[in-house]
Amino acid sequence: MSDDFAQRYGPWALVAGASDGVGAAFADALASRGLNVVLLARRQAVLDEVATGIRNQHGVETRTLAVDLASPGAAAAVAAGTADLEVGFLVYCAGADPDFRDFLSNTIEAAETMVQRNCVVPMQLCHHFAGAMVERGRGGIVIFGSGAGFIGGPNMVAYGASKAFDMVFAEALWSEVHGKGVDVIGLILGKTDTPSLRRLEHQRGTLASEDESPADAVPVSDVINEAFANLTSGPTVLVGEQMRGVGQLLASMNRNDATRLMAEMISTAMGAD
Numbered sequence: 001m002s003d004d005f006a007q008r009y010g011p012w013a014l015v016a017g018a019s020d021g022v023g024a025a026f027a028d029a030l031a032s033r034g035l036n037v038v039l040l041a042r043r044q045a046v047l048d049e050v051a052t053g054i055r056n057q058h059g060v061e062t063r064t065l066a067v068d069l070a071s072p073g074a075a076a077a078v079a080a081g082t083a084d085l086e087v088g089f090l091v092y093c094a095g096a097d098p099d100f101r102d103f104l105s106n107t108i109e110a111a112e113t114m115v116q117r118n119c120v121v122p123m124q125l126c127h128h129f130a131g132a133m134v135e136r137g138r139g140g141i142v143i144f145g146s147g148a149g150f151i152g153g154p155n156m157v158a159y160g161a162s163k164a165f166d167m168v169f170a171e172a173l174w175s176e177v178h179g180k181g182v183d184v185i186g187l188i189l190g191k192t193d194t195p196s197l198r199r200l201e202h203q204r205g206t207l208a209s210e211d212e213s214p215a216d217a218v219p220v221s222d223v224i225n226e227a228f229a230n231l232t233s234g235p236t237v238l239v240g241e242q243m244r245g246v247g248q249l250l251a252s253m254n255r256n257d258a259t260r261l262m263a264e265m266i267s268t269a270m271g272a273d
């Protein structure tokens with residue numbers, strides 16, 4: 001089983017956003033299926049710990065790349081850092097909003113950073129790696145979206161727009177390459193129990209401690225299980241019952257009504273903080 005997986009998607013995977021949460025768990029799950037993994041994030045020391053754990057647990061090779069995906073030249077740095085590897089699987093996970101605040105009170109640089117990290121760089125990396133996958137006639141790409149990308153809402157102006165980009169980008173890329181042996185999925189997450197979400201909720205005062213699990217958050221293990229169960233059933237995979245319910249509700253609504261509903265729900269939630 002893991003031999004088949006490694007032949008189809010190996011020998012190397014690249015996981016962008018691999019130092020914690022879903023990205024680290026994704027890297028571990030790929031290694032458990034026999035792939036070597038390139039682990040990318042900003043914090044070198046944390047990447048080193050994740051890499052050691054994966055090597056000890058699964059006996060695969062690892063490489064770490066400490067790159068800020070919001071910086072100019074990030075995609076070129078990733079291409080250079082993997083030039084000698086055959087990358088058959090790309091996971092672009094990094095992408096959460098560290099702020100959840102209104103567009104005009106935040107800096108324009110925060111929005112530009114979001115678009116660079118969530119739209120420009122994943123597009124560049126997909127262009128770089130998917131071409132070689134198509135030539136080989138095999139490979140896999142996972143791009144992380146969010147329910148925030150379904151409909152616009154306050155406090156997530158640039159974030160929601162970047163996640164709409166990710167979802168449509170994954171769908172469109174799937175339409176071009178899935179017939180050529182490359183699986184693409186856009187994973188749409190709702191509230192998920194990651195260190196980033198805990199940090200944000202703690203900062204906002206909605207979580208007493210980062211050691212607690214936020215209410216109603218989907219465990220990371222569910223994301224991993226649903227992703228691997230649906231690798232070949234792209235392009236878009238909604239994770240968790242709640243997200244699937246929200247997706248159905250919004251799809252049944254007039255877009256403008258849905259936008260108003262989202263604004264009301266967020267303002268009620270903010271008022272309740």
Ligand SMILES: NC(=O)c1ccc[n+]([C@@H]2O[C@H](COP(=O)([O-])OP(=O)(O)OC[C@H]3O[C@@H](n4cnc5c(N)ncnc54)[C@H](OP(=O)(O)O)[C@@H]3O)[C@@H](O)[C@H]2O)c1
Binds near residue numbers: 017019046095147189
């Ligand atoms: N958690 C949720 O509730 C939720 C809900 C909907 C969608 N999602 C989506 O799920 C994905 C994962 O979310 P998450 O909650 O785990 O948080 P995240 O902050 O997107 O992911 C954390 C990982 O990304 C890395 N990262 C963040 N910014 C980076 C940058 N500029 N350059 C390089 N690496 C960077 C972090 O490592 P370093 O800090 O070491 O760089 C860490 O390894 C995101 O795309 C997010 O939009 C999450």
